[in-house]
Amino acid sequence: MKSRTDKVNVALVQMSCSSDPKENLDKVVDRIDEAARMGARIVSTQELFRSRYFCQSENHDNFQLAEPIPGPSTEALSRLAADRGIVIIGSLFEKRAPGLYHNTAVVIDADGRTLGLYRKMHIPDDPLFYEKFYFTPGDLGFRAFDTRFGRIGVLICWDQWYPEGARLTALQGAQIIFYPTAIGWHPSEKEEYGQRQHSSWETIQRSHAIANGVYVAVANRTGHEPSPPDHPGDGIQFWGQSFFADPSGQIIAKAGIEEEQILMAECDFDKLDVQRTHWPFLRDRRIDAYQDIVKRYIDQ
Numbered sequence: 001m002k003s004r005t006d007k008v009n010v011a012l013v014q015m016s017c018s019s020d021p022k023e024n025l026d027k028v029v030d031r032i033d034e035a036a037r038m039g040a041r042i043v044s045t046q047e048l049f050r051s052r053y054f055c056q057s058e059n060h061d062n063f064q065l066a067e068p069i070p071g072p073s074t075e076a077l078s079r080l081a082a083d084r085g086i087v088i089i090g091s092l093f094e095k096r097a098p099g100l101y102h103n104t105a106v107v108i109d110a111d112g113r114t115l116g117l118y119r120k121m122h123i124p125d126d127p128l129f130y131e132k133f134y135f136t137p138g139d140l141g142f143r144a145f146d147t148r149f150g151r152i153g154v155l156i157c158w159d160q161w162y163p164e165g166a167r168l169t170a171l172q173g174a175q176i177i178f179y180p181t182a183i184g185w186h187p188s189e190k191e192e193y194g195q196r197q198h199s200s201w202e203t204i205q206r207s208h209a210i211a212n213g214v215y216v217a218v219a220n221r222t223g224h225e226p227s228p229p230d231h232p233g234d235g236i237q238f239w240g241q242s243f244f245a246d247p248s249g250q251i252i253a254k255a256g257i258e259e260e261q262i263l264m265a266e267c268d269f270d271k272l273d274v275q276r277t278h279w280p281f282l283r284d285r286r287i288d289a290y291q292d293i294v295k296r297y298i299d300q
Contacts, residue, residue, distance in 0.1 A: 006270055008149045010176065011040035012263045014242040014255045016223030021050045021065065029076055035262045036084040041110070041149045044089040046221040046242075047157050047182040048103065051093070053221070057231035058133040066095035074106055074114060082112030087147045089154055091180035094119070103135045105156055105180055110148040118143055120156040121165060128186065128236055131158070144172035150269060157181045160205050160218070164293070170212035175269050179205065181220040184238035198239055210249035213276040215267045217244050222258055247275035
């Protein structure tokens with residue numbers, strides 16, 4: 001679908017989070033409002049901005065952090081979107097029904113209407129990232145949304161490692177793929193593995209921009225979040241470094257590691273056609289030969 005504009009200013013909110021959900025909501029509203037005053041027309045939060053990253057442990061009390069959609073956060077973000085005439089992507093802990101929870105992104109158009117939801121499809125289960133305890137895998141599939149300022153797709157954190165998700169989102173016409181994220185180092189591993197972990201994370205997402213000829217916009221949280229009392233340890237040092245990659249995979253804007261920051265970039269949608277014409281990956285796909293991609297593994 002043709003975008004309503006050739007160029008758009010896009011912003012990512014990179015911030016630390018406290019243990020107070022209301023404080024975090026007020027903070028993100030202030031940051032999004034500031035981004036709008038700076039000229040942003042599409043703004044994305046980081047993953048699960050209303051709380052600290054509670055998945056460091058498996059604790060039933062943390063389900064109290066979830067909220068329905070629509071709910072308090074979407075109401076606040078919708079008012080702001082309408083007041084400022086901007087598109088907002090907000091990442092929330094969704095309570096869909098008793099005992100049924102999702103890691104969900106809501107897409108709100110510039111008139112305050114909710115265009116739809118994306119529910120995180122790939123759910124990790126790693127040390128200090130115990131998301132399978134909390135989140136039911138998404139059931140809405142990979143989606144793109146036609147906003148006032150362009151057609152966008154949203155994936156969430158662990159989804160960023162899977163080329164299938166980026167491809168299916170791009171095939172629906174997404175011009176920008178957003179990745180609200182909460183990823184960081186185990187402090188004890190940072191010295192030995194930190195550089196390669198971050199490089200892998202950045203590289204895989206740049207590759208999605210290249211392979212699909214789209215912009216990629218990644219909003220990560222920052223700051224050290226201590227281990228919860230029920231799971232003593234060193235906590236997580238979130239590595240920040242939110243970034244934008246253009247359709248050739250070049251990083252056009254990047255935030256710092258520890259700074260709270262509003263990261264802004266201009267996305268020129270004409271570059272999608274230029275990139276895809278000169279690097280015609282979509283043209284040369286062999287869709288007749290990919291049937292085995294739906295198998296878990298191809299046994300020999």
